[in-house]
Amino acid sequence: MESKDWVAGISKSDAGRYSRQLLVDDFGVSGQKNLKNTAVLIVGAGGLGCPVATYLGAAGVGTLGIVDYDRISLDNLHRQVAYKEDQVGQSKSQGLADNVKLQNSGVTTVVHNVSLDSSNAMEIFKNYDIVCDCTDNVATRYLINDVCVLLNIPLVSGSALRWDGQLSVYHYGPDCPCYRCLFPSPPDPSSVTNCNEGGVLGPIVGTIGSMQALEVMKIAAKLSTTLAGKLLLFDGREGKSRTIRLRKRDPKCAVCGDEPSITAPIDYMLFCGAGAHDKIENLKLLEPSVRVNVHEYQEIRSAARKQFLLDTRPPVEFEIAHLPEAIDITLNECRSLQAEELSSRLGVDSQTSDVYVICHRGNDSQRAVKLLKEKLGSIHFRDIIGGYEEWALKINDEFPLY
């Protein structure tokens, strides 16, 4: 035997670079080699997508595809930690792929700078072994689920809002349910809160995204201890997590059941009654006669001696900024309080004829006007179109946009 002979399980450069994870039981050389041969698709380059991409790139995944049509904005940066201030306005999918490549040049990155929909999802997904759902809306979650089932790809699904996170692996193994087995019909769109409205803390998406990356590494390494068939609930406020054992695959499931009715992607906006994004919808619930724009309200408040303005936003938003005359009565309180309580909170009496209603962007204020008209019929309630956001854009650019 020559002194230069040896048996290599892994290249010298990979052994050096990944030594600390090669040393971990049950991952080791075979896990590393499998990870290098795995192509992972991340849908959504936001608060979840950033840690998923960053950790998988660093760990040496073979190919990382990133789907996102959106651009980086300043209010993303508190949680989407892969992006820098000078990247605001740039493509998220490109920015995240660049970041991964900078950290580990050995990873192949594929940028899908598109809005994922029924027409392109099959074509994009078919080249990947594992998909991560890091999206922010219900319609896209059903689309991703269905396409993963149709192409038989395991799905690592994370989600987060406020202080809470959820994590599961769908469609991985014969008994494992898919998202549709658990939620055959979509939620009522009015009951869905997204991060733009409800907010979310960076470390919550950071925790869930990091755990998604870990699930991908376990699937790639062919470990049997994944979250398939289980749902992890993370409560960051209490520092607690619980793992729920889920149902088995539903034989009657519309997509992964024994006789599926869905055999190709469907129209998910129609199915969910909501768009495939987390942007705020502009509702028109009221007649123009019960609405004023911000310019009209500015004239009204400068002409009147005392103006009644009801602010429907939750206390955390009221605290960010409000007009001095605003009285905080939330939309929920408009719903639950009796007429007398509402009158006394507002400080109105039998002489009061006009009350204006304002919220963040002009949707809840319309809902509130409808509720208030029922309870206090003698008062003329009108909402301010576009809310404080419009006020900040058109009347007072010092007013905080959030």
Next chain:
Amino acid sequence: MVSVKVLFFGEAFQLVGKREETVEFPAETDYEELRRIILEKYPALSKIEKVMMLAVDQEYANPGDRFELERFTEIAVIPPLSGG
């Protein structure tokens, strides 16, 4: 009847305004009755009725399942989160 802890996650917490509360249930019951009692006691949850999962002692409850509840049983009300 037996007093059992009910936990509210995510949007269920937002709607009910409490993280947990003790609720009386018949000791022998089933999935349908659990749902009915919870929705009657917390009508605000009707908003998420279509997507509301129940888990009894950390195990997903299926329609038709029967339960024998005990003092330390925990029932979780879990709607999906969709943000990210």
